[in-house]
Amino acid sequence: MSLDKSTLERVAYLARIKIEDSEIENITAELNNIMKWIEELNEVDVENTKPMTGVSNESLRERKDEVNDGGYSDKIVSNAPEKIDNSFTVPKVIE
Amino acid sequence: MTEITNLGVTETLEGLNKKEFSSEEVTKEYLEIIKNEKDLNAYIHYNAEKSLSLAKLSDERRAKNKALPLEGLPIAVKDIFCVEGERTSACSKILENFIPSYESTVTSKLWQAGGVYIGKTSMDEFAMGSSNETSYFGSVINPWSKSEEKLVPGGSSGGSASAVAARLAPIALGTDTGGSIRQPASFCGTVGIKPTYGRCSRWGIIAFASSLDQAGPLTRSVADSALILQNMAGFDNLDSTSVNIKVPNFLDSCSKSIKGMKIGIPKEYKINELSPEVEKIWDEGIKWIQDAGAEIIDVKLPHTKYALPTYYIVAPAEASANLARYDGVKYGFRKEDTQGLEEMYSQTRAEGFGKEVKRRILIGTYVLSAGYYDAYYLRAQKVRTKIVEDFNSAFSNCDAILTPTAPSGAFKIGEKNIDPITMYMNDIFTVPASLAGLPAMSIPAGLDSNRCPLGLQLIGKGFDEETLFSIGTIIEKSANFKSI
Numbered sequence: 001m002s003l004d005k006s007t008l009e010r011v012a013y014l015a016r017i018k019i020e021d022s023e024i025e026n027i028t029a030e031l032n033n034i035m036k037w038i039e040e041l042n043e044v045d046v047e048n049t050k051p052m053t054g055v056s057n058e059s060l061r062e063r064k065d066e067v068n069d070g071g072y073s074d075k076i077v078s079n080a081p082e083k084i085d086n087s088f089t090v091p092k093v094i095e
Numbered sequence: 096m097t098e099i100t101n102l103g104v105t106e107t108l109e110g111l112n113k114k115e116f117s118s119e120e121v122t123k124e125y126l127e128i129i130k131n132e133k134d135l136n137a138y139i140h141y142n143a144e145k146s147l148s149l150a151k152l153s154d155e156r157r158a159k160n161k162a163l164p165l166e167g168l169p170i171a172v173k174d175i176f177c178v179e180g181e182r183t184s185a186c187s188k189i190l191e192n193f194i195p196s197y198e199s200t201v202t203s204k205l206w207q208a209g210g211v212y213i214g215k216t217s218m219d220e221f222a223m224g225s226s227n228e229t230s231y232f233g234s235v236i237n238p239w240s241k242s243e244e245k246l247v248p249g250g251s252s253g254g255s256a257s258a259v260a261a262r263l264a265p266i267a268l269g270t271d272t273g274g275s276i277r278q279p280a281s282f283c284g285t286v287g288i289k290p291t292y293g294r295c296s297r298w299g300i301i302a303f304a305s306s307l308d309q310a311g312p313l314t315r316s317v318a319d320s321a322l323i324l325q326n327m328a329g330f331d332n333l334d335s336t337s338v339n340i341k342v343p344n345f346l347d348s349c350s351k352s353i354k355g356m357k358i359g360i361p362k363e364y365k366i367n368e369l370s371p372e373v374e375k376i377w378d379e380g381i382k383w384i385q386d387a388g389a390e391i392i393d394v395k396l397p398h399t400k401y402a403l404p405t406y407y408i409v410a411p412a413e414a415s416a417n418l419a420r421y422d423g424v425k426y427g428f429r430k431e432d433t434q435g436l437e438e439m440y441s442q443t444r445a446e447g448f449g450k451e452v453k454r455r456i457l458i459g460t461y462v463l464s465a466g467y468y469d470a471y472y473l474r475a476q477k478v479r480t481k482i483v484e485d486f487n488s489a490f491s492n493c494d495a496i497l498t499p500t501a502p503s504g505a506f507k508i509g510e511k512n513i514d515p516i517t518m519y520m521n522d523i524f525t526v527p528a529s530l531a532g533l534p535a536m537s538i539p540a541g542l543d544s545n546r547c548p549l550g551l552q553l554i555g556k557g558f559d560e561e562t563l564f565s566i567g568t569i570i571e572k573s574a575n576f577k578s579i
Contacts, residue, residue, distance in 0.1 A: 011457055012441075014460050015456050017444045017453055019445070034407065034515060038404040038408060038471070040401065041401055042474075044398065046477035046478060046481070051480065052480040054306060054336070055293065055306055055336070056292070056336060056338060056532075060335050061335060075196040076196075080426060081424075081426075081429035088424050
């Protein structure tokens with residue numbers, strides 16, 4: 001399975017990483033190289049093997065669905081590159 | 096080099112207990128040497144005022160006979176742990192100005208045990224690298240470098256390993272996802288342990304691959320690592336994968352006999368890329384353990400060669416999800432003057448992340464995307480199960496496994512960063528234990544032909560760090576390794 005330029009463009013869009021036209025060829029080649037190496041995994045017989053989804057055998061803990069934290073929105077926005085009062089701001093999306 | 100900074104964790108605490116010096120004096124010595132050794136680039140940030148005021152508070156507690164277990168001990172922190180009020184960037188441009196408003200569980204436990212924050216050490220960007228060359232703040236130098244030839248300290252915890260080896264800290268914290276504590280420990284001649292997954296809380300550690308990330312110490316002796324891990328480990332409600340299990344006394348394990356133990360040697364680790372010097376040290380390690388009364392047996396880990404490609408699907412997949420949060424909105428860098436929201440996201444991420452990080456996000460996004468998920472991600476998860484089964488079956492016959500930590504010693508800056516796969520090969524021996532969540536430790540065992548350190552790796556059963564400390568102490572004594 002090889003990764004072509006249009007697949008790379010789609011993946012870059014999904015990852016929200018802008019790739020300049022001049023970089024596409026190089027990155028495609030580089031990623032293909034890595035994916036080719038990874039295809040070694042096709043040699044392994046995994047027919048009756050369950051996928052490992054977590055390290056621990058225990059199921060995840062549950063907690064009560066209740067508010068136990070909060071009241072510090074000023075702290076939460078303190079690192080925002082742009083903010084108005086205690087809100088994050090983004091470039092305008094509706095004209 | 097001053098006398099105080101030559102002391103390890105245990106000796107520093109002894110000196111403090113005997114009132115030979117105060118924490119303020121120790122802290123001043125370290126701040127001075129950190130300032131003088133800037134060329135190594137091991138630290139990216141420190142705050143002398145904060146460290147000295149913490150040291151004074153520590154001295155006050157000691158004066159009132161209220162000394163805590165690590166009272167007054169300076170501790171360096173990899174730049175991936177959130178330290179309240181101190182810039183925490185994971186050595187990425189995208190987090191260049193991030194000031195956490197909270198403290199990671201592990202660091203918080205160490206401060207509660209009397210530790211004194213001494214500074215932030217460099218690392219590969221978001222812990223993605225094996226040479227510390229991907230740090231936004233520049234390469235770190237291995238203190239074992241001879242004058243002309245600058246060597247890498249390993250990575251990703253390269254700043255921590257370099258700092259501990261060069262006496263810029265008695266202990267530094269690291270994190271290990273695929274070898275990021277053990278490989279730099281091997282390259283710099285320090286001890287480093289990655290505990291069992293779930294042993295230390297991941298809360299407040301900037302996430303890379305959440306099913307693999309673990310915190311651990313880098314020190315100059317096995318006993319020092321035991322003492323620090325003791326104070327880092329423990330259940331934490333804030334980490335959903337933290338395991339509620341008693342933390343044993345690791346220091347006691349350091350003096351336990353290994354007589355009658357069975358140590359497994361996997362022939363699958365004798366790969367073509369293994370340097371003869373490493374193989375020689377491995378053979379010596381086997382002999383040291385035998386001399387101490389343990390039995391050496393052969394074990395089979397047949398899926399070893401698939402561990403690295405499995406890792407390079409699982410870790411990037413998890414990273415692509417974890418790093419989705421860096422979007423220029425909530426914190427960190429935002430690209431100015433872009434057209435609309437979509438462009439702001441994609442340009443912020445294009446400029447904020449370095450090359451290796453972008454490479455891994457793209458791979459991760461690809462292997463999780465529709466049409467490719469089953470062929471790559473699901474298959475890798477299944478091979479991961481096979482790797483765990485290998486270890487389960489090996490550990491039904493032995494107590495621990497001995498391997499080299501890395502296929503070679505430290506290499507030159509710039510030597511291996513052209514081809515990604517060449518760089519990935521550094522972690523070929525450390526990644527399997529990571530995928531299985533097992534504890535593993537690197538102990539300095541000898542020198543290569545460049546007179547640079549080589550480490551041996553011990554892999555243990557889940558939550559059996561104690562055996563690693565017992566055998567690690569034997570290797571340490573037998574190797575009689577002289578740190579720089």
